[in-house]
Amino acid sequence: MSGTPHPAAVRRRFGDEYQAVGPARGGARRQRQRFVDKNGRCNVQHGNLGGESSRYLSDLFTTLVDLKWRWNLLIFLLTYTVAWLVMASMWWGIAYLRGDLHQEHDETYSPCVANVYNFPSAFLFFIETEATIGYGHRYITERCPEGIVLFLFQSLLGSVVDAFLIGCMFIKMSQPKKRAETLMFSRAAVVSQRDGKLCLMFRVGNLRNSHMVSAQIRCKLIKSRQTPEGEFLPLDQCELDVGFGTGADQLFLVSPLTICHEIDSRSPFFCLSKRSLGSEQFEIVVILEGIVETTGMTCQARTSYTEDEVLWGHRFLPVMSLEDGFFRVDYSQFHDTFEVPTPPYSVKEQGEKLCLSPLLNSPFNDKKSPTEHFSLGFIDIAGEENKLPSKLQKTSSGKEDLPKKALRMSTSNVEKTHSTGDLLKTQQVSPICNSKACDEVVQVKALKINAESLSTAHLEFPKKPPTMYHLSEEWNGSWC
Incomplete structure (x- = not known):
């Protein structure tokens, strides 16, 4: 393809993992009806207007301007031809009614128009009067009041017709949409990451040196x-944010610019992925407006991109280069793109993966129940009574129950303490003990901490064992 840089030059410039490609031309592309053509023309026709067609005649000037050039030229020629023939016929009719065509004139006879004997001579007199090219041989006399009135009417009607048709032709020639011919859009749009965010991008450029004011x-x-x-809504229109809140939609269109639409939770492309792009059916209409600097008229350029013209994982080639004292724009690479590493997932799928990754890596995500994880977590290392479970808090109420409770802890939780890093070192306790000193020894032995296996991470226990329900409540209100 013309304008595509050499692959070796691209590798030297962007790296070995990038490959330069052209716009979306090859391959089997689905052909379907577009709402807006690439040149900006809207494929909409109005039919069955009925009596509303008279509205076009009420705004005749705009109707003539909107017509195609061939119809404008035809109306221009027919209007002048019909007007000239009608006015020439009126001059010939005056001469006919006065008898100037059949009477042999003598020196004492004064006709309405001198030297008008037939229709061709009357037509020539009208042309001389309309074009003000002089009255050398044919002229109007003062003894013809009806000719004077017709002369005034002809002058007024000629001025109105000239102003209407010539003004219409001038406006049509100076229409600002012709200025839009020198505003370029890239043939394809791309989807890739920019600043860590997935974005839909396309490129615009101005071929003229004159600027677009307030673009x-x-x-x-x-x-x-x-x-x-x-309710089914065909051709539903949805706004795509291209920087309205940040002012990025206001362009200083001196050099080609890449317009970016950030795909987030508020974007219509929130669920769009590389896989679903092939099955979607949509059209992106781009509208560029601005004031022409030379004429001060508002100009609007339009184009559109269908789903076949959106390239996933591509980026536009740079077209700006620094020369000796100025910047040069290479428009031969204006439409060219190259591939970049881009995740094939949608923004929604990427967000769901990020939300699920903490759960997959969580220490609670194993085969053991939450009770086993937190069964020993309720024992206060410092011995504060208000943080102990109710069963351990009741040990101070009776001597007989203390050895049994300590023995039950030492025998039933041996396997559990092994899974928690030997936090509590249980020992064998004699079940037969009747003295107060023996009770104290039992407490010390049952709650003795293994100093070698204890770490700061083991000292912090949640007051309440978190469950999957509590974790899900923290994410309530987010889109995950």
């Missing part, structure tokens, strides 16, 4: 959808 760009997503109430 602003807008994007519309046109896609059919069905509402929850069952």
Whole structure:
């Protein structure tokens, strides 16, 4: 493809993992009806207007300006031809009614128009009067009041026709949409990451040195959808944010710019992935508006991108280079792109993966129940009574129960203490003990801490064992 850089030059410039490609031309592309053509023309026709067609005649000037050039030229020629023939016929009719055509004139006879004997001579007199090219041989006399009135009417009517038709032709020639011919859009849009965020991007450029004053760009997503109430909306229009909140939609269009739409939870492309891109049907309409610097007229340029013209995992080639004292724009690479590493997942899928990754790596995600994880976590290392479970707090109420409770802890939780890093070192306790000193020894032996295996991480225990329900409540309100 012309304009595509050599692959070796691209590798030297961007790295070995990048490969330069052209715009979306090859391959089997689905052909379907577009809402807006690439040149900005809207494929919409109005029919069955009925009596509303008379509205076009009420705004005749705009109707003539909107017509195609061939119809404008035809109307221009027919208007002048018909007007000239009608006015020439009126001059010939005056001469006929006065008898100037059949009477042999003598020196004492004064006709209405001198030297008008037939229709060709009357037509020539009208042309001389309309074009003000002089009255050398044919002229109007003062003894013809009806000719004077017709002369005034001809002058007024000629001025109105000239102003209407010539003004219409001038406005049509100076229409600002011709200025839009020198505003370029990239043939394809790309989807890739920018600043760590997935973005939809396309490129705009200005071929003229004259600037577009107050240039602003807008994007519309046109896609059919069905509402929850069952209403089908064909060609539903949705706004795509291209920097309205940050002012990025206000362009200083001196050099080619890459317009970026950030795909987030508020974007219509929130669920769009590389896989689903092939099955989607949508059209992105781009509207660029600005004031022409030379004429001060508002100009609007339009284009559109269908799903076949959106390249996933591509980026535009740079076109700016620094020369001796100025910047040069190479428009031969304006439409070219190259591949970049891009995740094939949608923003929604990437967010779900990030939300699930903490749960997959969580220490609670194993085969043991939460009770086993936190069964020993309720024992206060410092011995504070208010943090002990109710069973351990009741040990101070009776001597007989203390050895049994300590023995039950030492025998039933041996396997559990092994899984928690030997936090509590249980020992064998004699079940027969009746003295107060023996009770104290039992408590010390049952709650003795293994200093070698204890760490700061083991000293911090949650007051309440977290469950999957509590974890899900923390994410309530987010889109995960």
